[in-house]
Structures are given as structure tokens and as C-alpha cells.
Amino acid sequence: MTITVGIFIPFLAAALIPLVYKRLSNKYIGWLVLIVPLVLFIGLIKYIPLVSSGKQFDHTIPWIPSLGIYFTTYLDGLSLIFGLLITGIGTLVILYSIYYLHEREALGRFYAYLLMFMGAMLGVVFSDNILVLYVFWELTSISSFLLIAFWYHRKQSRYGAQKSILITVSGGVSMLAGFIMLSVMANSFSVRDLLALSGELSDHSLFIPAMILLLLGALTKSAQFPFHIWLPDAMEAPTPVSAYLHSATMVKAGIYLIARFTPVFGGEELWLYIISGVGLLTLLWGSFNAVKQTDLKALLAYSTVSQLGLIMSLIGVGSAALKDLEPIIYTQATFAAMFHLINHSTFKGALFMVVGIVDHNLGTRDIRRLGGLISLMPVSFTIALIGSFSMAGLPPFNGFLSKEMFFEAMLNVRQSDLFSIGSWGVIAPLIAWVASLFTFVYCMIIVFRTFLGKHQHDKIERKVQEGTLGILIAPSVLAILVVGIFFYPNLVGKYLLQPAMISIYPQYSGLDGLTPHITAWHGVNNALLMTISVVILGGLMYKFLRYWQGLYTIPPFRWSIDTLYNSVLVQTENVSSRVTKTYMTGRLRDYLIYIFLFFLITVGGGWLLADGIEINFANDAPISTYELLIILAMMIAGISIIFAKSRITAILLNGVLGYSIAILFVFFRAPDLALTQTVVESVTTALFLLCFYFLPEWKKITSTPPRKTKLLNALIAITIGTVVTIIALIVQGNKMFESIAFYFEDAYRLAGGRNIVNTILGDFRAFDTMLEVVVLFIAGLGVYTLIRLKSEKGDKAVEDQ
Amino acid sequence: METLVTLLIGILVTVAVYLLLSRNLIQFILGTAILSHAVHLLLITMGGLKKGAAPLLGENATSYTDALPHALILTAIVINFAVTAFILVLAYRTYRETKTDDLHVLRGFKHE
Numbered sequence: 001m002t003i004t005v006g007i008f009i010p011f012l013a014a015a016l017i018p019l020v021y022k023r024l025s026n027k028y029i030g031w032l033v034l035i036v037p038l039v040l041f042i043g044l045i046k047y048i049p050l051v052s053s054g055k056q057f058d059h060t061i062p063w064i065p066s067l068g069i070y071f072t073t074y075l076d077g078l079s080l081i082f083g084l085l086i087t088g089i090g091t092l093v094i095l096y097s098i099y100y101l102h103e104r105e106a107l108g109r110f111y112a113y114l115l116m117f118m119g120a121m122l123g124v125v126f127s128d129n130i131l132v133l134y135v136f137w138e139l140t141s142i143s144s145f146l147l148i149a150f151w152y153h154r155k156q157s158r159y160g161a162q163k164s165i166l167i168t169v170s171g172g173v174s175m176l177a178g179f180i181m182l183s184v185m186a187n188s189f190s191v192r193d194l195l196a197l198s199g200e201l202s203d204h205s206l207f208i209p210a211m212i213l214l215l216l217g218a219l220t221k222s223a224q225f226p227f228h229i230w231l232p233d234a235m236e237a238p239t240p241v242s243a244y245l246h247s248a249t250m251v252k253a254g255i256y257l258i259a260r261f262t263p264v265f266g267g268e269e270l271w272l273y274i275i276s277g278v279g280l281l282t283l284l285w286g287s288f289n290a291v292k293q294t295d296l297k298a299l300l301a302y303s304t305v306s307q308l309g310l311i312m313s314l315i316g317v318g319s320a321a322l323k324d325l326e327p328i329i330y331t332q333a334t335f336a337a338m339f340h341l342i343n344h345s346t347f348k349g350a351l352f353m354v355v356g357i358v359d360h361n362l363g364t365r366d367i368r369r370l371g372g373l374i375s376l377m378p379v380s381f382t383i384a385l386i387g388s389f390s391m392a393g394l395p396p397f398n399g400f401l402s403k404e405m406f407f408e409a410m411l412n413v414r415q416s417d418l419f420s421i422g423s424w425g426v427i428a429p430l431i432a433w434v435a436s437l438f439t440f441v442y443c444m445i446i447v448f449r450t451f452l453g454k455h456q457h458d459k460i461e462r463k464v465q466e467g468t469l470g471i472l473i474a475p476s477v478l479a480i481l482v483v484g485i486f487f488y489p490n491l492v493g494k495y496l497l498q499p500a501m502i503s504i505y506p507q508y509s510g511l512d513g514l515t516p517h518i519t520a521w522h523g524v525n526n527a528l529l530m531t532i533s534v535v536i537l538g539g540l541m542y543k544f545l546r547y548w549q550g551l552y553t554i555p556p557f558r559w560s561i562d563t564l565y566n567s568v569l570v571q572t573e574n575v576s577s578r579v580t581k582t583y584m585t586g587r588l589r590d591y592l593i594y595i596f597l598f599f600l601i602t603v604g605g606g607w608l609l610a611d612g613i614e615i616n617f618a619n620d621a622p623i624s625t626y627e628l629l630i631i632l633a634m635m636i637a638g639i640s641i642i643f644a645k646s647r648i649t650a651i652l653l654n655g656v657l658g659y660s661i662a663i664l665f666v667f668f669r670a671p672d673l674a675l676t677q678t679v680v681e682s683v684t685t686a687l688f689l690l691c692f693y694f695l696p697e698w699k700k701i702t703s704t705p706p707r708k709t710k711l712l713n714a715l716i717a718i719t720i721g722t723v724v725t726i727i728a729l730i731v732q733g734n735k736m737f738e739s740i741a742f743y744f745e746d747a748y749r750l751a752g753g754r755n756i757v758n759t760i761l762g763d764f765r766a767f768d769t770m771l772e773v774v775v776l777f778i779a780g781l782g783v784y785t786l787i788r789l790k791s792e793k794g795d796k797a798v799e800d801q
Numbered sequence: 802m803e804t805l806v807t808l809l810i811g812i813l814v815t816v817a818v819y820l821l822l823s824r825n826l827i828q829f830i831l832g833t834a835i836l837s838h839a840v841h842l843l844l845i846t847m848g849g850l851k852k853g854a855a856p857l858l859g860e861n862a863t864s865y866t867d868a869l870p871h872a873l874i875l876t877a878i879v880i881n882f883a884v885t886a887f888i889l890v891l892a893y894r895t896y897r898e899t900k901t902d903d904l905h906v907l908r909g910f911k912h913e
Contacts, residue, residue: 620804621849650828664842672871673875680878680882684886716818717819725807728807740869741868760869783890786891786893
């Protein structure tokens with residue numbers, strides 16, 4: 001119950017912001033917002049001991065029970081980690097943003113979006129119903145879009161926002177398709193039901209398609225190769241947003257999803273290969289590209305891409321545990337993934353915040369213009385140092401622990417003989433090692449290019465000073481965590497990671513070693529040797545960066561997926577506009593032809609396809625002479641309208657039609673219709689005559705259309721008329737349903753009237769009649785306005801536009 | 802009877818479609834008016850013609866004609882009137898502003 005409320009608190013707060021925004025000074029709004037994540041965080045902390053003792057919590061509100069959609073929230077070890085990250089980092093980010101964003105910014109809008117994101121993200125991790133999960137998933141994409149475009153006057157912001165929403169939402173939609181397939185297989189929308197069935201689904205024909213579609217959603221959201229391109233452009237968002245959404249939480253939703261569904265798909269070979277393959281490729285490509293960036297935030301973006309790839313590859317390897325006889329080797333990979341997930345949030349969050357401070361105080365984050373800030377910004381330097389060294393995998397920081405575990409897991413792939421991986425197993429540790437080299441290089445760039453070297457006064461316009469105390473609080477807290485986790489890693493292991501591991505591998509919950517004891521020193525082994533070689537070689541590479549930098553200018557290293565994305569976007573626009581222009585001619589006649597052709601194809605074609613339908617004349621009523629005369633007169637009048645030489649003739653012929661229909665209504669026992677038709681026809685004819693008085697003789701204006709056009713028009717008209725006639729005849733001969741008219745014959749008792757038509761209009765369908773009156777009223781207003789409205793002098797004529 | 806009326810409906814629809822495809826504004830408006838006549842006839846014919854007395858309970862007849870199409874048509878007639886009136890005035894106004902009633906010229910196309 002508390003969890004359900006917890007999801008809605010941020011949404012509620014977001015809705016309240018516009019109300020208080022006007023009355024409150026911009027100074028205080030951030031503090032007010034800060035309460036929300038803080039309360040949620042403390043609330044979640046209280047669950048830690050309960051969850052780590054093996055408890056799980058769920059709460060259900062029926063939403064659309066008839067479709068099996070329940071708003072069920074579910075708290076276990078895995079969702080708790082994410083919940084804590086969302087609210088914990090959220091608290092720090094909002095605290096940071098209070099000092100980061102200027103009071104003159106549209107803070108109300110900013111915090112409303114941020115809270116909306118927070119609620120949506122909590123919804124993603126706590127939802128048990130996959131459709132509800134999907135809704136929240138897309139809500140995070142939307143709020144991310146709004147936050148990236150926060151400074152919407154910038155062209156780059158709009159470009160980045162569009163890119164992110166295009167990529168993540170198309171992934172999300174394919175994920176929805178995967179979800180629906182899963183629910184078809186398991187006959188349930190509940191995640192827990194799916195997990196309970198885990199082993200039994202793999203033979204289903206939809207199993208592999210569902211898996212790939214689900215992975216598409218996860219990989220786009222977590223910015224994995226080749227979908228990673230949206231993340232660097234998302235850096236146009238304000239830095240608190242980058243730190244929060246685009247490094248700590250939203251981009252980890254894909255990891256959450258994959259971890260969550262590991263019990264379902266885990267034993268599958270393809271699942272392992274896709275996730276670890278894409279993960280390793282992303283790790284390498286991200287770290288390689290990060291080195292060439294000159295914008296600090298872009299560098300951090302690529303490093304996030306690469307680190308997400310690292311976590312992804314670990315989870316992929318970890319999924320093998322469900323297939324193997326010795327699961328512990330592989331569960332350790334997942335354990336490392338979860339551990340690195342937490343560590344990454346701490347050190348990357350700190351780094352983003354420091355870069356934000358540099359940007360905020362200096363007005364630039366271009367490393368070519370930075371340098372020598374160590375004496376001017378000592379605190380920022382310390383935090384950056386801690387963050388970078390942790391990311392590079394150096395002790396005594398938490399990144400060292402998880403990086404070592406990562407190396408070990410990758411080395412285990414080489415030794416394993418799973419899925420007959422054979423000698424290809426060498427590739428995994430090799431890629432890991434090469435990527436770590438680049439990681440080491442860009443980590444050094446972040447610290448040393450920014451803070452060491454010579455301060456370039458001439459390139460910086462502002463006077464440089466350390467950030468204020470307030471802005472430093474949040475990154476300092478994260479930096480302390482980075483160091484703290486290194487010294488007390490097993491606190492995290494016992495209370496956070498163990499319950500999460502049990503959620504991912506419920507069948508191994510009793511197994512010893514599912515949560516290994518984390519130690520910083522475990523003798524000289526291969527992993528440590530890898531780290532040492534990375535430090536030495538990475539150091540050399542950093543030192544001689546300018547000698548091998550030329551590598552980035554030659555293909556295939558200078559290629560980027562961005563070019564592909566841009567050209568696809570441009571081409572799509574061009575082609576679609578060209579296609580549209582071919583049929584959107586601007587001529588009313590053409591559009592009407594489309595409508596008529598559609599009618600012909602669907603209705604007429606349907607009639608041709610359906611056989612066995614016959615025309616039945618047996619029910620026809622007899623025809624009297626008068627009726628025959630009237631109908632013949634109408635036919636003649638109708639046809640003559642086409643050939644009418646003057647407009648008066650045409651109007652009068654139309655009048656003949658209208659009055660004849662009134663007479664027909666009398667024959668057809670419809671007195672009300674006859675009366676109405678007579679009145680309306682009189683007024684209409686008068687109106688026509690009145691208007692025609694002002695309109696030109698049509699002889700003069702209408703240039704006779706070419707014979708061919710006329711012939712085509714006639715052809716279309718005749719075919720439509722024929723189809724309508726035939727369909728009408730078929731319908732008359734084949735009554736499929738009983739008439740419901742007898743119900744209305746009880747009108748006197750039900751509605752107190754003897755005229756059935758009147759009771760239908762005034763009682764049974766009174767609401768309809770009321771709206772009809774509204775239509776009349778609107779039309780009347782329109783007529784009045786059009787007649788009375790004086791065209792203003794200097795108004796542009798239509799032709800000029 | 803129904804077959805005959807259906808034939809009439811077919812002819813009216815043909816005429817209406819032909820007029821709708823014309824370039825002249827007034828012919829177009831006439832087309833909409835005739836099309837709605839055809840639809841009204843179609844509706845009442847579908848309910849069956851001359852089966853029983855007029856739907857007035859005071860008649861004390863054994864059976865009445867289907868009153869539901871009547872109610873629908875009544876609504877349609879009124880709505881149609883509103884629409885026709887509006888289009889007519891719109892046409893009048895358009896002509897006043899642009900001095901043309903040719904739909905092609907209105908869109909900015911030159912005479913072909």
C-alpha cells in the first residue's frame with residue numbers, strides 16, 4: 001500500500017506545483033520539492049531490513065479488471081535497489097539543482113517534469129503488471145523528452161529531445177509488442193506469473209520474437225549500440241537532469257528490465273549472446289569515442305554509454321547461470337553487475353555534478369579551454385579525482401571492486417565451455433581489457449585536462465571561483481559514498497545485493513556463494529594483473545595521446561551512427577513529402593474522388609467478394625399510379641439538374657425534388673417528415689434564391705471543363721450510383737435482425753406521448769435532439785457572423801496568401 | 802415499391818456525385834442537397850414502406866410503420882438544413898471576398 005502511494009506522491013506534487021508556483025518565490029520552490037524524494041527515500045530505507053530478511057510486499061488496485069489489468073505494485077530486492085537509487089540520487093540532484101539553476105529560469109516547469117519523471121520511474125520498477133509497467137516506461141521517455149528540451153529555444157536541445165524520444169519510444173513500442181506476446185503465452189499480465197512459468201515458455205513459437213522485441217525496448221532505453229546515439233545529444237539538458245536521468249536512473253531502466261526478465265529468458269542461448277555481445281560492443285565503442293570528445297559532458301555521456309555496456313555484458317553472462325550445473329560462476333557476474341550499477345550511480349553522479357559546477361562557474365566545459373583549476377577549485381578537484389579514479393577502477397574507490405569482479409567474470413567466460421563457445425571465449429576478456437584502457441585514458445582526461453596544466457585566462461571570460469557550499473553538498477555526499485562503499489562493500493552486499501540476487505535467481509536462493517564476500521585484496525590473480533597492466537599501458541596512452549589521436553580521423557574509427565540517423569531522418573522527410581505532394585493536390589475534386597474510390601473498393605468490392613447474396617423482391621409493397629408519377633417526375637427532375645442551363649432552373653428543379661419527397665413521405669405514412677420537409681424545403685429554396693441573387697450567373701464564370709474530365713466524372717457518378725442501388729436492394733431483401741421498432745410502440749406508457757416519432761425525439765433520444773439544436777444554433781451564429789462581418793481594409797485577399 | 806424507390810435513390814446519388822465533382826461552387830452545394838435527399842429516402846426505404854399505419858398511437862391500428870427511421874430522418878433534415886444554410890452563406894461571402902465561384906481559382910490554380 002505504501003509503495004502504491006509512493007508512486008503517486010511525485011505525480012501529485014508535480015500537479016500541485018503550478019498552483020503554488022505563482023505564490024511562492026522562485027527561491028523556495030526547490031526546497032519544497034526536495035521534501036518529496038527525501039520522504040520517499042527515508043520511507044524506502046525502512047524496507048531494507050524487511051526485504052533483506054526475505055519479505056516481499058505487494059498491493060493491488062483493480063484498474064481494468066475485465067481485461068486483467070490490475071495496478072499491482074510489488075517490492076522485492078531488485079526493485080528496492082532501483083527505488084533507492086531513484087529517490088536517493090533524486091534527493092541529491094534536486095538539492096544540487098536548487099543552487100545550479102538560476103532563479104529566473106522556469107523552475108516550476110523544471111520541477112514539475114522532474115517529479116513526473118520520478119513518479120514514472122518508480123512506477124517502472126515497482127509495477128507488477130506489464131501493461132502498467134509499459135505506461136510508466138513511456139512516461140519516463142516523455143518526461144526525459146521534456147527535460148532535454150528544457151531550454152527549448154536552443155536548436156540543439158530540440159534536436160536532442162527529438163532524437164531521444166524517437167529512439168526510446170520506438171523501442172518502447174516494440175517492447176509493448178513483446179509484452180503482449182508474453183501475456184499471450186502465459187495468459188497473464190503479471191510479472192510474477194511470468195516468472196513463475198519461466199521454464200515452460202521456451203518451446204512456444206512466440207518465445208524468441210517476444211524476447212527480441214523486449215530486448216529492443218531495453219537496449220534503446222539503456223543507450224546500447226547502435227541505439228546509443230541519443231544519449232550524447234541528450235546532454236543538452238540542464239546538468240542535474242543529465243546526472244539524474246541520463247546517468248543514474250532512466251538509462252538503467254533497460255538493465256532493470258533485463259534483470260527482471262532474466263528468470264524467463266535466462267537459459268536461452270540467444271539471450272546470452274545478444275546481451276553480452278551488444279554490451280561488450282557498447283563498452284568498447286563508448287569508451288573509444290569518449291576519448292575523442294572535447295566537451296566534458298559529451299565525454300561523460302559516452303562514458304555512461306560504455307559503463308552501461310559493461311553492466312549489460314555482465315548481466316548477459318550472468319544469465320548463463322540458469323543453464324549451467326555450476327551456477328555460482330555466472331551468478332557472480334550478475335552480482336558484479338548489480339554492484340557496479342550502484343557504484344556507477346555514485347561516481348558518475350558526482351562527476352556530472354562537478355562538470356556542472358565547472359560549466360556554471362566558468363561558462364564553458366570545453367576541455368581545450370580548461371586547465372589549471374586545481375588551485376582555484378580544490379574541492380571540485382577532489383571530487384572529480386575520486387569520481388574519475390573510481391571509474392578508472394583504481395583503489396581505494398568502489399569502482400575498483402566492481403571492475404575487478406568484472407574482469408573476473410569475463411575471464412570465467414573464457415574458461416567455461418557453455419553453449420560450445422570454444423575459443424571465442426577469449427574475445428570477452430580481451431574486449432574488456434581494451435575498453436578499460438580507453439576508460440582509463442578518458443578518466444585521466446576528465447581530471448587532468450580540467451584541473452592541472454596552465455590556467456588559460458584569455459579563454460575564460462569570467463572570474464573563476466570555487467562553487468558555493470550549497471552546490472558542493474550533493475557531489476560531496478556521492479564522493480563520500482564512493483570511498484565509503486570501498487571500505488564497507490559487504491554492507492551493500494548483504495542488505496541490497498543479496499535480496500536483489502534472490503529476486504533474479506529465486507531457485508538458487510539457498511545456494512551458498514550467491515552473494516560472495518567482497519574483498520579488496522584477494523591475492524595476485526589474473527584480474528589484478530589486468531588492472532595493473534591497464535594502469536601502466538593506459539597511463540602511457542594518456543601521455544602520448546596526441547601521437548595516436550590521428551586514429552580518429554581515419555575510417556572506420558571516424559564513422560558514427562549519427563550520420564546514418566540524420567540521413568535516414570532527412571530522407572524519410574523528403575520521400576514522405578514527395579509522396580504526399582503527389583496526391584495532396586489541393587483540388588477538392590481530387591479529394592472527393594479518393595473518397596468515392598475508397599467507397600467503391602470497400603463497399604463494392606465487399607459485395608463482389610461475398611457470394612450467395614441475392615436480391616429479393618418478394619417483400620415489396622404495391623405501387624399506386626400517383627406514386628409512380630411522382631417518382632418518375634423526380635427522376636426526370638434529378639437528371640435535368642445536370643443539364644440545366646441556368647441556375648434558376650437548377651434551383652427550381654431542386655425544389656421540385658424536395659417537395660416531391662415531402663409528398664412521398666405522405667405516401668410512406670410519415671406525416672411528421674412530410675411537414676418538416678415542406679417547411680425546410682421552402683426556407684432552403686428561398687435561401688438559395690436569395691444567395692443566388694448575389695452570386696454570378698454560372699454561365700459566365702464556369703469555364704467548360706474538358707470533355708475528358710466530364711466523362712470521368714460521369715463514369716464515377718454512375719458507378720457510385722449503381723453500387724448504392726445494388727447494395728440497397730440487397731439489404732432490403734435480406735433482413736438479418738428483427739426490427740426494434742415495437743419497443744417504441746409502447747411510447748404512451750414509457751414516455752407519455754401518442755406520436756411515436758415525437759417521443760423518440762423528445763424522450764428516448766432527447767439528448768441527441770438537444771445536440772441537434774446546438775448544431776442549429778452554431779450554424780445560425782455562423783450565418784449571422786458571415787453576413788455581418790465586415791471585411792477589413794487592407795485584408796489580404798485569399799489569392800495573395 | 803421499394804425497388805422503384807431504390808432506383809430513384811440510385812439516380813439521385815449519381816446526379817449528386819456528378820455535381821459534387823464539378824468545379825462550380827453552386828453546383829457543389831446543389832450536389833450536397835441532392836445527396837441528402839437520397840440519403841433520407843434510403844433511410845425510410847430500409848425501414849420498409851407502407852407497412853402499417855402512421856406511427857400515431859391514436860390511430861388504434863394493429864401495426865404501425867417503423868418509427869425509428871422517421872426520427873432519424875427528421876434529425877437529418879434539420880441538420881442538413883443548417884449545413885446547407887451555412888454553406889450557402891459561406892459561398893456568398895467567399896464570392897464577395899474573392900469574386901469567383903470556381904473552386905480551382907479559389908485554390909490558386911489558373912484556368913486550365
